[in-house]
Amino acid sequence: MGDRLKGKVAIVSGGATGCGAAAVRLFAAEGAAVGIIDRNVQAGQALAFELASLGKRVVFATADVSQKDQVNAAVANVKASLGPVNVLFNHAGTIVIKPFLETEEEDWDFLFDVNVKSMYLMTRAVLPMMLQAGKGAIVCTSSISAVYATPNEVLYDATKGACHMFARAIAVEFRDRGIRCNAICPGFIETPHGLREVKELTALGVDVSEAALKAAQGRFGQPEDIARAALYLASDDAEFVNGTQLFVDNAFSAV
Numbered sequence: 420m421g422d423r424l425k426g427k428v429a430i431v432s433g434g435a436t437g438c439g440a441a442a443v444r445l446f447a448a449e450g451a452a453v454g455i456i457d458r459n460v461q462a463g464q465a466l467a468f469e470l471a472s473l474g475k476r477v478v479f480a481t482a483d484v485s486q487k488d489q490v491n492a493a494v495a496n497v498k499a500s501l502g503p504v505n506v507l508f509n510h511a512g513t514i515v516i517k518p519f520l521e522t523e524e525e526d527w528d529f530l531f532d533v534n535v536k537s538m539y540l541m542t543r544a545v546l547p548m549m550l551q552a553g554k555g556a557i558v559c560t561s562s563i564s565a566v567y568a569t570p571n572e573v574l575y576d577a578t579k580g581a582c583h584m585f586a587r588a589i590a591v592e593f594r595d596r597g598i599r600c601n602a603i604c605p606g607f608i609e610t611p612h613g614l615r616e617v618k619e620l621t622a623l624g625v626d627v628s629e630a631a632l633k634a635a636q637g638r639f640g641q642p643e644d645i646a647r648a649a650l651y652l653a654s655d656d657a658e659f660v661n662g663t664q665l666f667v668d669n670a671f672s673a674v
């Protein structure tokens with residue numbers, strides 16, 4: 420398709436389905452070699468196989484991204500197959516939707532491990548390669564939820580606030596060593612995550628009907644909307660864009 424990531428080696432965490440999978444497809448189409456890291460082995464392997472059979476350099480490595488040893492092993496596998504990594508899309512994440520007073524400490528720990536600690540572990544594993552090359556781009560999936568709260572999502576909103584600030588802080592610490600790190604903030608996107616969110620919020624009486632989504636953001640976002648924004652931030656087109664938050668929400672957050 421294009422060559423906006425020509426010569427890049429990218430890792431996409433959470434790249435087996437949803438926006439992550441759309442980013443894997445787009446990054447590969449734009450010339451990157453791509454390592455998918457995900458706990459969904461079946462979908463991750465199938466996507467890597469499909470793209471590899473089309474001649475793309477795409478590999479899959481399994482990991483629960485909240486587990487240090489698994490992350491380190493998966494990153495090492497991708498490096499061994501594709502070479503040093505210079506683009507990291509920290510996208511893997513999940514959601515717990517419950518009235519706040521029904522949440523338990525386990526929910527808090529689980530969600531912070533999967534959404535926030537994962538970003539730390541992945542970045543900790545990949546950043547040294549980027550520093551050695553003197554260049555790298557990191558994109559972290561935050562959310563409109565980092566700054567716009569939804570009832571029954573206190574834990575999730577708090578994790579996304581942390582992802583938001585993680586991206587800014589990495590940018591500040593490593594800017595002068597050639598590293599860019601930006602956050603991407605999707606609105607409601609039609610993925611397994613987004614569809615479950617709508618279903619569970621509706622069951623709890625929160626209006627996320629088609630009409631409500633239309634009023635807030637025009638339509639349900641599509642995985643490709645996020646993939647195209649991630650491509651921009653990952654590519655050299657964004658070479659002076661660092662430490663920012665790109666809201667991809669069709670003006671949800673502009674009201």
Ligand SMILES: NC(=O)c1ccc[n+]([C@@H]2O[C@H](COP(=O)([O-])OP(=O)(O)OC[C@H]3O[C@@H](n4cnc5c(N)ncnc54)[C@H](O)[C@@H]3O)[C@@H](O)[C@H]2O)c1
Nearest residue numbers: 433436437438458483484511512562605607608610612613
């Ligand atoms: N869909 C939305 O409306 C929306 C809005 C804002 C932000 N997000 C963010 O997008 C991400 C969710 O992705 P999606 O919407 O593309 O849906 P998705 O559920 O299809 O994708 C999430 C991917 O992450 C993987 N994953 C989850 N936990 C993991 C773990 N512990 N280890 C390894 N892989 C893991 C899943 O297997 C899946 O492939 C989250 O970070 C979420 O906060 C989504």
